[in-house]
Structures are given as structure tokens and as C-alpha cells.
Amino acid sequence: GDSVTQMEGPVTLSEEAFLTINCTYTATGYPSLFWYVQYPGEGLQLLLKATKADDKGSNKGFEATYRKETTSFHLEKGSVQVSDSAVYFCALHSGGYNKLIFGAGTRLAVHP
């Protein structure tokens, strides 16, 4: 069945460092792809999304490009801040009913 694989964490960075969190997927058809974020003590919320090949989603300085040829949707940010410390989940919509499938999550810790 459809699935999402993320790089394992935790990822620990200094403030202003470059961030990449890898995400690859397996799916039939052409799923929509999402990054959700869970800040400490808060619920999951959408960070960005892309709905077709070569689309780039972006929000709060984060970007991810839908790469059909490599079945990937890697999350990047040029300069992270302490406030970006959170758990990041890659996800996809599967099937005709928008079944939402998540990866295992990657914890990011940013130090001053």
C-alpha cells in the first residue's frame, strides 16, 4: 500500500544553519503531498503542501518540491531559528477518499 518514509531524527542544528529533512513516498497514482508540524505542547498543523509534480510548496521560509521522478518531497529551510524546534511529519493523500498517511516524523532541535 501507499507509504511515506522520512529520515530519522533527531536533527540538531545551530541557529541560522541550513535544514534538509528527507521524505520519500510510495503511492499509486498521483498523490498530494504535505508537511505537517507539531510544536511542543501543540497539535499537528499544516506547514505546506504540493498537489502535482514539480509544484513547490512554501511557508514560513520552508520549501519542498514535489519530485515525481525520485518520489521525494524533501523539506528545506535556508536559516533555521530556535522557534523552528518541533517534530515534522511528511504525509500524502491516498486514494479517492483523501486517506491521509503520515511518515514517522523527524524531530528538529535548534540551539542558539
Next chain:
Amino acid sequence: EAGVAQSPRYKIIEKRQSVAFWCNPISGHATLYWYQQILGQGPKLLIQFQNNGVVDDSQLPKDRFSAERLKGVDSTLKIQPAKLEDSAVYLCASSLVTRNTEAFFGQGTRLTVV
């Protein structure tokens, strides 16, 4: 706009007891999801409703878990009897039916089975 409401926020029960969780989705959202999130893992979909019909329950342990969605609005998820391995956060989310729309999540219910 009110978000997805869940209750209770925390619950501690003994194994073999029963427990129920309640979710009130965002008004107008036809799709409702229940997820189980074990510590350190990603959310695992247990059941998905569209209006009051089940469209996916392939990962719901049906011998002990049940869920219903009353009149296509509120939903309850029940576990009976609970096992130690059911300790997790149970998340409810809702979305519009339209493809590619985001899901909105509640704060979750943290269940501890002792």
C-alpha cells in the same frame, strides 16, 4: 472559526477497562479521521468517515476498538477492553471532502493504560 474539539485531554485506566473519546469536528467538514500516535511514531490512521459512513477502517483493531459518527457530525472512539499497548495519543482531525485540502487536528487525548 472554532477548531476541532476533543475530550478528555488525558485519561488513565487499568488494563481490561473500557474508555471512550469524543471529537467535535469543524462545522461543515464531511471527512473525519481518528489516528493513534504512539510515542516517537507518526500518526497511524485507525478509521476515516465521510459524513456518517466509514470509508476506511483497515487498521482498526475491530475486536476491541469501535467508532461511530452521529448524524455526520460528532464522533466517538471506544476501546474495550484496553491493553497496555493502547497507551498513545488519540488524534481526531477533520477536513472538507475536496481533494488536496488540509486536515485540521484537535489537541488529542493522551491515554495511559496501567
